Amino acid sequence: MAEATGRSDIVLGQVLAGGNSNVTRLIETREGRLVLRHPPVNVISDRAAAGIEREYRVIAALAGRAPVPKAIAWCADPAVIGQRFAVTEWVEGVALTERLPADWPDTDETVNQLGLTMMEGLTRVHAVDWREVLPADFARPDGFVQRQIERWLKVRAADRVRDLPLLEEIGAWLLAHQPGMDRASVIHCDFHLDNCLVAPDRPELRVILDWEMATLGDPLVDLGLCLFFWQRDPAAVLGFPFVQGLTNRPGVMPARALAEHWSAATGFSHAAIDYYIVFAAWRLAAIVEGAWVLQAHGKVDTAYSRGLERDVPALLQEAAAILEKGKVR
Numbered sequence: 001m002a003e004a005t006g007r008s009d010i011v012l013g014q015v016l017a018g019g020n021s022n023v024t025r026l027i028e029t030r031e032g033r034l035v036l037r038h039p040p041v042n043v044i045s046d047r048a049a050a051g052i053e054r055e056y057r058v059i060a061a062l063a064g065r066a067p068v069p070k071a072i073a074w075c076a077d078p079a080v081i082g083q084r085f086a087v088t089e090w091v092e093g094v095a096l097t098e099r100l101p102a103d104w105p106d107t108d109e110t111v112n113q114l115g116l117t118m119m120e121g122l123t124r125v126h127a128v129d130w131r132e133v134l135p136a137d138f139a140r141p142d143g144f145v146q147r148q149i150e151r152w153l154k155v156r157a158a159d160r161v162r163d164l165p166l167l168e169e170i171g172a173w174l175l176a177h178q179p180g181m182d183r184a185s186v187i188h189c190d191f192h193l194d195n196c197l198v199a200p201d202r203p204e205l206r207v208i209l210d211w212e213m214a215t216l217g218d219p220l221v222d223l224g225l226c227l228f229f230w231q232r233d234p235a236a237v238l239g240f241p242f243v244q245g246l247t248n249r250p251g252v253m254p255a256r257a258l259a260e261h262w263s264a265a266t267g268f269s270h271a272a273i274d275y276y277i278v279f280a281a282w283r284l285a286a287i288v289e290g291a292w293v294l295q296a297h298g299k300v301d302t303a304y305s306r307g308l309e310r311d312v313p314a315l316l317q318e319a320a321a322i323l324e325k326g327k328v329r
Contacts, residue, residue, distance in 0.1 A: 051212030093197030141184030144217030224276025239315030
């Protein structure tokens with residue numbers, strides 16, 4: 001680390017909370033804090049490290065153009081700590097989920113400001129011309145949505161442990177109603193408030209975190225997921241109710257207003273946002289069902305995996321309800 005960064009008195013600190021798929025750990029140095037990112041210690045494979053490497057490449061490419069942590073160093077030698085790993089800057093901020101900080105005004109306006117600052121950060125990501133910052137072989141920008149639908153339908157059929165008829169039904173609908181793509185952008189693929197750091201004292205975005213699933217595709221993929229979690233139906237059984245849970249307030253601005261703000265800043269249309277909100281809920285359900293499969297086979301047993309017995313069907317029910325309404329909430 002000293003050789004790579006020029007820093008001194010380097011001490012490995014505590015594991016930081018947040019994230020289900022990779023380890024985030026504090027590094028203390030005389031010159032200030034850094035952050036270590038690596039795959040789980042019990043997983044050693046090229047594939048396991050691929051997400052961390054992808055994340056590092058993306059934040060290095062977006063540096064100075066979008067709100068991302070500064071990329072400091074990448075180590076491809078697993079002999080150093082047993083895993084390939086990345087080092088990024090430490091950003092002072094708070095990650096919000098279900099509650100606003102105790103010393104913030106507990107008002108709809110505060111939540112609205114969080115929504116607007118998220119949209120502003122997201123527009124900066126989507127405004128970057130990926131051809132200028134990433135190599136041509138980074139990802140295929142065309143056909144991302146179709147590949148995702150086909151992939152997860154195939155995976156879920158191959159390791160099926162319970163009946164989820166909505167998974168097949170909504171998947172078929174998504175395949176049959178794909179909208180055209182106006183422009184490909186760098187997309188985060190897991191964008192919501194929980195993956196952001198905001199200023200400790202005000203609703204202002206500092207950085208967007210957790211870029212290991214980043215790729216190229218329609219920017220409405222990101223917008224759709226964030227808006228799916230915004231102002232959800234309080235009468236419904238919600239899947240993952242804690243994710244961006246503090247935005248589920250009846251008095252906050254409607255999701256359409258956030259979509260319009262995003263469109264005004266990017267110049268991109270959000271006419272197909274209904275489709276992408278449904279896609280977001282369906283894709284999330286299809287992906288996390290994999291952890292329920294492991295739970296059903298006795299390979300894992302955590303509060304998270306046990307909760308998927310309820311969360312996955314709930315996500316699919318929400319997607320079906322949005323599809324039936326045919327409009328943004």
